[in-house]
Amino acid sequence: MSTGIDPTNPAYHYVQLADLLAARMDDGSWPPGTRLPGEMTIAQEYGVGSQTVRRALAILRDRGRLVTVPARGSFVARESASGGNG
Template sequence: MDKINPDSPQYVYEQLASILEAKITSGEYPPGTRLPGELAMTHHYGVGPGTVRRALAILRDAGLVVTRPARGSFVADEPPGERPSP
């Protein structure tokens, strides 16, 4: 599912985070891949920039995405479940 459902009881930013997570876990966005920019996602999904930022924050908190200032957001090199323990 690549569409935001405005009638869903789930928040739009949560829907977007779920869409991006599915693309990451399916391999459509492999590790190290730069995600589309905020502006591109706002146009593609028909959402505001704050919604994109909140969705990316969810993915960062889950360890799926890293954001580098002035470079963008990238899929984490190692998914959270595959990191070696210290």
């Protein structure tokens, strides 16, 4: 699996970033309840702009993988909305 944005990949960078961040959730690097680093930190780590990070986080919220609390940050959701019966 890739550890960074692949400029030769036809997928949008924000989609690639969303997948990379989801992989960190899946591999246990960011377990449920973990507060994600700030947008600027993620942008610097992956060499993308802040708008790319915002769009990636929006995708993860839509997938049910993140919960964002105003003025507190984004947190890994306790359980994926797309997985299993609660």
